[in-house]
Amino acid sequence: MLKNYFKIFLKVAAQNKLFTFLSLFGISLTIMFVMIFSMTLSKITSGSGPENDLKQIIFCQRVKTAETHNGKRWGNGYSVASVGKKFSEDYLKKVKSADLISMYTGPSPWEFIFNGNYQKKLQNQTDAEYWKVFNYEFLEGRPYTAEEVTNGANLAVISQSLKELLFGNEKSVLGKTIHYTSMNLIVTGVVTDPPKPDQNAIGDLYFPYTLLKGYDFDDYIGNYKVAFKSRGKKFDMIRNEVQAIVSRADAADTTRAIFLSGPFTQMEKMMVGYGDPEDYSIGLSIFKYLMMALAFILLPAVNLMSLNFARIHERGEEIAVRKSFGAASGILRGQFLFENILMTISGGILGIILSYVVVGLLGNSLSMSFGFWNNVPFSFSFDFKVFAVALTACLIFGLMSGFLPAVRLSRMKPAAYLKGGEI
Amino acid sequence: MIKLENISKVYRTKEIETLALDNINCDVSEGEFVSVMGPSGCGKSTLLNIIGLLDEPDEGKIALNKELIMSYEDKKTAKMRNQLVGFIFQSFHLIKELNVYDNVELPLIYRKMPASERKQRVTEALEKVGLTNRMQHYPSQLSGGQCQRTAIARAIAGEPKIILADEPTGNLDSKIGHEVVDILAGLNDNGTTIVMVTHDEAIAKSTHRIVRLFDGRLVG
Numbered sequence: 001m002l003k004n005y006f007k008i009f010l011k012v013a014a015q016n017k018l019f020t021f022l023s024l025f026g027i028s029l030t031i032m033f034v035m036i037f038s039m040t041l042s043k044i045t046s047g048s049g050p051e052n053d054l055k056q057i058i059f060c061q062r063v064k065t066a067e068t069h070n071g072k073r074w075g076n077g078y079s080v081a082s083v084g085k086k087f088s089e090d091y092l093k094k095v096k097s098a099d100l101i102s103m104y105t106g107p108s109p110w111e112f113i114f115n116g117n118y119q120k121k122l123q124n125q126t127d128a129e130y131w132k133v134f135n136y137e138f139l140e141g142r143p144y145t146a147e148e149v150t151n152g153a154n155l156a157v158i159s160q161s162l163k164e165l166l167f168g169n170e171k172s173v174l175g176k177t178i179h180y181t182s183m184n185l186i187v188t189g190v191v192t193d194p195p196k197p198d199q200n201a202i203g204d205l206y207f208p209y210t211l212l213k214g215y216d217f218d219d220y221i222g223n224y225k226v227a228f229k230s231r232g233k234k235f236d237m238i239r240n241e242v243q244a245i246v247s248r249a250d251a252a253d254t255t256r257a258i259f260l261s262g263p264f265t266q267m268e269k270m271m272v273g274y275g276d277p278e279d280y281s282i283g284l285s286i287f288k289y290l291m292m293a294l295a296f297i298l299l300p301a302v303n304l305m306s307l308n309f310a311r312i313h314e315r316g317e318e319i320a321v322r323k324s325f326g327a328a329s330g331i332l333r334g335q336f337l338f339e340n341i342l343m344t345i346s347g348g349i350l351g352i353i354l355s356y357v358v359v360g361l362l363g364n365s366l367s368m369s370f371g372f373w374n375n376v377p378f379s380f381s382f383d384f385k386v387f388a389v390a391l392t393a394c395l396i397f398g399l400m401s402g403f404l405p406a407v408r409l410s411r412m413k414p415a416a417y418l419k420g421g422e423i
Numbered sequence: 424m425i426k427l428e429n430i431s432k433v434y435r436t437k438e439i440e441t442l443a444l445d446n447i448n449c450d451v452s453e454g455e456f457v458s459v460m461g462p463s464g465c466g467k468s469t470l471l472n473i474i475g476l477l478d479e480p481d482e483g484k485i486a487l488n489k490e491l492i493m494s495y496e497d498k499k500t501a502k503m504r505n506q507l508v509g510f511i512f513q514s515f516h517l518i519k520e521l522n523v524y525d526n527v528e529l530p531l532i533y534r535k536m537p538a539s540e541r542k543q544r545v546t547e548a549l550e551k552v553g554l555t556n557r558m559q560h561y562p563s564q565l566s567g568g569q570c571q572r573t574a575i576a577r578a579i580a581g582e583p584k585i586i587l588a589d590e591p592t593g594n595l596d597s598k599i600g601h602e603v604v605d606i607l608a609g610l611n612d613n614g615t616t617i618v619m620v621t622h623d624e625a626i627a628k629s630t631h632r633i634v635r636l637f638d639g640r641l642v643g
């Protein structure tokens with residue numbers, strides 16, 4: 001039976017070349033975008049360079065506090081931002097179920113004039129554990145130690161590209177001085193530049209966070225992120241411990257209600273984005289993004305659906321004949337959906353090939369960024385999940401564009417197409 | 424084998440209402456070969472479509488193989504068409520995207536039947552119409568007579584008890600037409616009940632009985 005349908009599919013596709021071209025064109029472009037998006041996303045969430053252990057790391061990055069009075073919310077005022085210094089040091093870094101915990105400000109812009117030219121680089125203020133949570137490749141020197149961080153030593157680790165900018169092709173730059181705002185930092189290490197898809201560990205200048213006062217807003221809110229590394233991926237244990245700490249702090253503080261979402265994996269972190277830490281829901285975020293993805297497929301699917309409707313009458317005789325010889329409506333719907341899914345999957349395979357061609361030719365000159373993402377160039381990925389996403393998209397595409405035409409087609413009255421009498 | 428009782432069928436379009444069949448009563452017994460004759464537009468095709476459960480009458484009852492049709496539920500009528508009836512049309516209505524073999528196999532793919540049995544049945548049907556050497560041909564590569572022989576093979580592949588043929592010779596020259604009728608007569612000799620619409624008096628006379636329709640009514 002499927003062989004019969006498959007033959008029909010090939011013949012119909014070959015007979016109606018314009019229709020086939022239009023269908024395949026729409027599907028393959030859509031799937032191409034789906035592929036490029038999911039390949040880039042897969043690249044980001046699987047981690048590379050210093051983030052090569054990304055799958056073992058979860059992050060806290062946003063805290064919300066609201067004023068309370070006698071345990072009740074006081075007005076509508078609230079504040080949301082990154083985690084405070086004190087809260088990170090005294091509470092989050094004490095979580096026992098994580099193997100390693102690092103606090104750091106994360107890549108932040110650093111703008112300066114060098115040799116008369118405007119430069120834009122990234123700086124990151126970190127603790128010593130940072131160098132163990134993330135695996136940088138040191139070209140020379142070493143990271144600063146825990147003791148040096150505690151003592152506020154004027155040390156800096158710099159990226160290879162910053163080294164080349166400031167010192168040209170000097171062989172070693174250890175011990176040289178770098179000016180950051182009003183501070184003089186001594187270079188203690190040079191690291192390879194992290195690859196672009198890294199969302200957490202990119203940067204050019206790293207120095208001990210103790211060198212700056214930071215700008216804690218209150219006891220909980222400030223400008224830090226906290227990363228928990230667990231080799232055994234005991235994320236739930238860490239989450240429970242963190243949330244228990246937050247509850248305790250919340251209970252102890254009569255003037256504030258405290259909310260902290262997560263800690264989240266990289267994927268969850270991107271999905272929650274700037275969501276309210278008091279009222280976040282991963283499920284809702286997933287739903288939101290699924291809806292967006294569906295909406296993205298909807299337009300070309302409606303397009304294919306109208307093409308399908310337009311050519312239903314071409315199939316009238318065949319449908320009538322099949323009905324005469326015993327095909328029930330459900331069987332005919334199945335046949336049409338099968339053909340339509342074959343079409344969308346063919347388009348999908350074309351789209352997958354296209355996506356590799358586009359990323360191969362233009363990957364470095366095109367990039368993606370939104371929400372919590374840093375700018376990321378289009379990337380390759382041969383992750384099977386990416387193919388699963390593309391194939392699922394094809395299936396949904398095929399069902400969406402094929403269902404209604406299939407219903408109409410299966411309801412056609414055969415008698416009208418079987419005029420056997422007079423000419 | 425076929426029993427029609429007070430069958431009426433009205434076609435309604437926006438402008439006109441056509442009474443295509445008007446209170447038809449008719450019995451065809453098992454093994455009979457009946458010709459239906461009448462001028463163009465008198466309701467012959469409508470009658471065959473109603474017997475073949477492709478169309479629903481507005482009034483009246485119909486029984487096939489001693490089973491009274493109570494409802495026209497899609498799955499049920501599809502199954503009865505599949506098991507009981509084989510259609511042959513004036514303009515063949517072969518599926519042009521499929522070759523002779525696949526066309527003949529059509530009624531069998533809607534049955535639960537092992538592939539080997541399907542193959543055997545298709546080959547047998549093609550042997551009966553003398554087309555075993557054209558299995559891989561497509562309808563566009565066949566002559567009119569070969570197309571109609573393919574259509575007959577398709578109609579008999581499922582070994583139905585009833586064959587409904589709507590002017591099977593209408594598109595063929597008289598020599599080929601007679602060959603087609605000979606094949607049908609052979610099937611009838613083996614017990615198949617046949618209802619055939621024809622304009623050809625000579626052909627009609629060679630069958631057991633002639634039923635004449637005029638303006639939707641049985642006459643004579």
Ligand SMILES: Nc1ncnc2c1ncn2[C@@H]1O[C@H](COP(=O)(O)OP(=O)(O)O)[C@@H](O)[C@H]1O
Pocket residue numbers: 416421422434435436441442443461462463464465466467468469470
């Ligand atoms: N689908 C239809 N809609 C409206 N009128 C129809 C339809 N099919 C047939 N008719 C009308 O019903 C009458 C009988 O048609 P038909 O059974 O095809 O006649 P015959 O086969 O004897 O030439 C004709 O007047 C025809 O115009």
Ligand SMILES: [Mg+2]
Pocket residue numbers: 419420421422467468469589
């Ligand atoms: Mg007719």
